[in-house]
Amino acid sequence: MSLYSGLSLGKNRPTEDGGDPKSDGSGSNPGGSSAPTESQSVNSSAYKRPDSASEKPGLPGGDGGDRDSDSEDIRSNVVVLCNMVRPGEVDESLQQETTDECLKYGPVVKCLVYEVPGDQLPAEIAVRIFVEFEDEAAAERAKADLHSRYFDGRRVTARSFDPQRFGRYDLAPTSAEIDRVVNRRKGVSQAILENPTTTTASSTL
Incomplete structure (x- = not known):
């Protein structure tokens, strides 16, 4: 059965936790290295994995980690999907x-x-x-259809991604995106404390 057979058509449904989206191959990191794991489809060109901390693209606290925006509102032919699977659960x-x-x-x-x-x-x-995608129109269709869908209790996010960053494999989330998720969690926790009987956490990146 396809992973996507479990993708709910319902949107804006409360959920309690998050994960992350799609993968192309082995997303695990058996060595436990701090370097991100990247995989590519058969159509992609060869990718040189960064060898030093200064070359790790966009890792928090490293080069590229202080970018001001996360490219979520730009028009692009590249879409980034998050919260599809949990860390460590990427399969082939x-x-x-x-x-x-x-x-x-x-x-x-x-x-x-x-x-x-x-x-x-x-x-x-x-x-x-x-x-x-080959063109922006296809990317916009994917984004409109997949954003806010639910899979296995997690709300999927689909956003545009800067094609120039994608071209240089600068794929890690920006500090702005990390801050947004952290602040969302703080807001959800506070809401639950204030109204524990009616508040359900929702995943809104």
Whole structure:
């Protein structure tokens, strides 16, 4: 059964926790390294993995970690999906299933999975699935259809991603995105404390 057979058509439904989206291959990091795991579809060109901390793209606290925006509002032919799967749960079928699912929106050029291992980031954004379409129209269709869907109790997010950053494999979340997730969690926790009987946490990145 396809992973996407469990993707709910319902939107804006409360949920209690987060995860992250799609992948292309092995998203695990058996060595336990702090370097993110990147995978590519068969259509992608060779990728040189960063060897030093200064080369790790966009890791919190490293080069690229202080960017001011997370590219969520730009027009682009690249979409990033988050909260599809939890950290450490990326399997070998995820990239192909994501590609197959996204073909209904238009031709897919490339699909990548990026996972930051360990507890460096909130689970909602630790696994990021990138889908590059041939044109912006297809990306917009995918974003409109997939954003706020629910999968396995997690609310999926689909946002535009800067194609220039994607081209240089600068795939990690920005400090602004991390802050947004952290602040959301604080707001949810405060709301539950103030109204524990009626408040249910919702995943809104």
